[in-house]
Amino acid sequence: MPELPEVETICRGLAQRIPGRVVTGVVTRRSDLRWLIPHETLVDLLPGETIVAVNRRAKYVLLVLPVGTLIIHLGMSGLLRVVPGGEPPGRHDHLDILLDDGYCLRLTDPRRFGAVLWGGSQPLNHPLLVHLGPEPLLDSFNGSLLHALSVGRRRPVKSWIMDSRVVAGVGNIYAVESLFVANIHPGRPVHTLDWEACQRLALAIKDRLQAAIIQGGTTLRDFRQSDGRPGYFQQSLRVYGREGMPCLTCSTPIKSLRLGGRSSPFCPVCQPGP
DNA sequence: CCGGACGCCTGTCGGC
DNA sequence: TGCCGACAGGCGTCCG
Structure with a gap:
């Protein structure tokens, strides 16, 4: 479920709600x-x-306390919300962190692909975090970096930008949306991208992630912000979930590939290739 | 080293 | 209505 914009939305909600609270x-x-x-x-x-x-690295939520940092990953179906302490738990409510104001931070995760890890005083050195690539919204992630990394790589570009060692936090929805904006076919081998295409791709990734954060993330079915409200970026999706429907730019029916087992919709005219 | 398939688990949806 | 397969926002691990 949650990709970078959804995790960022949760972190921002929590950051203005729970710092200063004491865990009881x-x-x-x-x-x-x-x-x-x-x-x-x-x-x-x-x-x-x-x-x-409350900080974020890739799709990990970092809950910082004096004694160390709690690392939370939401997997495919995780939710992290602040609910009244008396709220009866549902069958997928696995963890409550009780707070001194009577509320609790509640982790819900039906598929249980998520994780709660103790990060100690150096959470970024945790084995699962230490090899993560750059944060896509920082200047250290850019087209020149992508171009440098692309040399000799033959994988499809869509799988490549979903590799967290290349860039952290881009999941299926935003990979697909970014490639549409950059006019790059998802199956195109990485080594065929020139400097110009890498620039467009890096800018498109930043643009789509930023736009989604402003809208509070994408709610396809069950994503919720930390206060329970849905996100609204689903109404701005251009190709995800639109297979067979007309391209919003040129009206050509949207096609779809399967790459790495994930659906990869694209416009065959706006995104020519591979 | 690289790329791709698998598996983890539950819920939902479409077809028959 | 019930059953069954396909598919869903992620990602570590294994295999060729």
Whole structure:
């Protein structure tokens, strides 16, 4: 579910809501997510700690406390919301972090592809985070970097920009939308992209991610911001979910490929190739 | 080293 | 109405 814009939306919501709150308890109802939730560690370390900040790296939420940082990944179906402490949990509500204002930070994840990890004092050095590529919204990510990395790579460009070592946080929706904006065919081998195409691609990725963040992310079915409101970027999607429908630019029916097992819609006229 | 397939798990939807 | 397969926003691991 959540790609970078959705995770950023959640982080921004939490950042204006929970810093300054003190953790009063931790309730784990199911710990078998992608990896076991380190419940004992959380119970030992978190109660009494004041939440200092909520940050994001790639699609990871970083909950910063004086004693260390809690790392949360939402996988495919995760939600992170602040709900009243008395709200009865549903069957997919796996973790509650109780706060001193009577509310709790609740992790919901039906498919359990998400993860809760203890990051200690150097969370960016955690094995799952240490090899992540650049943040796409920073200046360190740009077309020149993409072009330098593209040398000798034969993979389809769409799979390549979804590789978190190349750029962090781009998932299926935004990969597809960015390639449409950049007028690049999703199946095009990376080494065939010239400097110009790499510039267009980097700018398109920044543009689509930024636009989605402004709209509060994409709610296809169940994504919610940390306060429960949906996102609105689904109304701005140009090719995702539009297979067979007319291209919004040229009216040609949208086609779709499967790349890496993921649907990859594109306009055969606006995105010629491979 | 590189690229692609698999598997984890639950829910939903379309076709018969 | 019920059943069954396909598919869904991610990603570490394994295999050729």
